[in-house]
Amino acid sequence: xxxxxxxxxxxxxxxxxxxxxxxxxxxxxxxxxxxxxxxxxxxxxxxxxxxxxxxxxxxxxxxxxxxxxxxxxxxxxxxxxxxxxxxxxxxxxxxxxxxxxxxxxxxxxxxxxxxxxxxxxxxxxxxxxxxxxxxxxxxxxxxxxxxxxxxxxxxxxxxxxxxxxxxxxxxxxxxxxxxxxxxxxxxxxxxxxxxxxxxxxxxxxxxxxxxxxxxxxxxxxxxxxxxxxxxxxxxxxxxxxxxxxxxxx
Numbered sequence: 001x002x003x004x005x006x007x008x009x010x011x012x013x014x015x016x017x018x019x020x021x022x023x024x025x026x027x028x029x030x031x032x033x034x035x036x037x038x039x040x041x042x043x044x045x046x047x048x049x050x051x052x053x054x055x056x057x058x059x060x061x062x063x064x065x066x067x068x069x070x071x072x073x074x075x076x077x078x079x080x081x082x083x084x085x086x087x088x089x090x091x092x093x094x095x096x097x098x099x100x101x102x103x104x105x106x107x108x109x110x111x112x113x114x115x116x117x118x119x120x121x122x123x124x125x126x127x128x129x130x131x132x133x134x135x136x137x138x139x140x141x142x143x144x145x146x147x148x149x150x151x152x153x154x155x156x157x158x159x160x161x162x163x164x165x166x167x168x169x170x171x172x173x174x175x176x177x178x179x180x181x182x183x184x185x186x187x188x189x190x191x192x193x194x195x196x197x198x199x200x201x202x203x204x205x206x207x208x209x210x211x212x213x214x215x216x217x218x219x220x221x222x223x224x225x226x227x228x229x230x231x232x233x234x235x236x237x238x239x240x241x242x243x244x245x246x247x248x249x
Contacts (some may be wrong), residue, residue, distance in 0.1 A: 012124045014140050017182025021147040025155025026169050040149055041218060045230040047145050047146040048214035049237025051206040054142025057245035058135040059128055059203035066196035067130070075197045079204020085144065086113065087124070099215040114154055115175040117205070123184025124202020127195040145237060146209060224225035
């Protein structure tokens with residue numbers, strides 16, 4: 001396992017760079033709405049393929065190498081189920097508050113969910129890196145591919161909820177800081193944390209996001225051309241992460 005100063009610097013740099021992706025929403029001021037829509041679906045498709053590739057080709061093999069099969073499946077299922085439960089809770093709370101009050105809580109819920117997701121992502125990806133640096137880099141790339149369209153969407157929700165653009169960017173950035181915090185926690189507690197379990201838990205999170213949130217967005221295209229394009233970007237994400245896995249061998 002890698003737990004020295006070099007690992008600390010790498011985890012910190014990767015976490016801060018991931019946090020900077022929260023500011024990508026500010027770039028939308030230079031793009032028309034039509035151009036934003038043209039870019040969004042390919043990014044979502046690429047992210048879906050990358051997340052699946054990161055989970056299946058990098059994180060899952062690390063867990064299999066360290067744990068017995070029944071525990072591998074258990075931690076993977078836990079990661080998937082916990083994030084399903086979190087999303088259900090946020091959706092229920094949002095609907096309940098809308099009925100009880102005129103105040104729209106969606107902006108705060110987006111930030112809360114994003115902060116928790118980033119924290120667990122930072123914890124899991126740093127844990128992957130500490131076990132196998134190459135696999136950790138691949139997992140980071142998969143997460144980065146997901147962050148770009150997600151942060152664009154989060155920024156849009158915040159602005160649509162009535163927040164000023166600068167305010168939306170500032171709070172989105174603050175929520176993104178939970179990613180390097182999770183990474184630093186993984187490094188500090190590397191000797192006592194169940195790292196393979198965290199890797200598999202994060203892989204379950206990757207699988208849930210790809211299968212539940214992203215794939216449904218890209219499989220309902222109106223034309224054959226659009227369907228082929230999104231399938232191509234999805235396959236490109238898978239291929240990229242597979243090639244990175246092959247390069248590790």
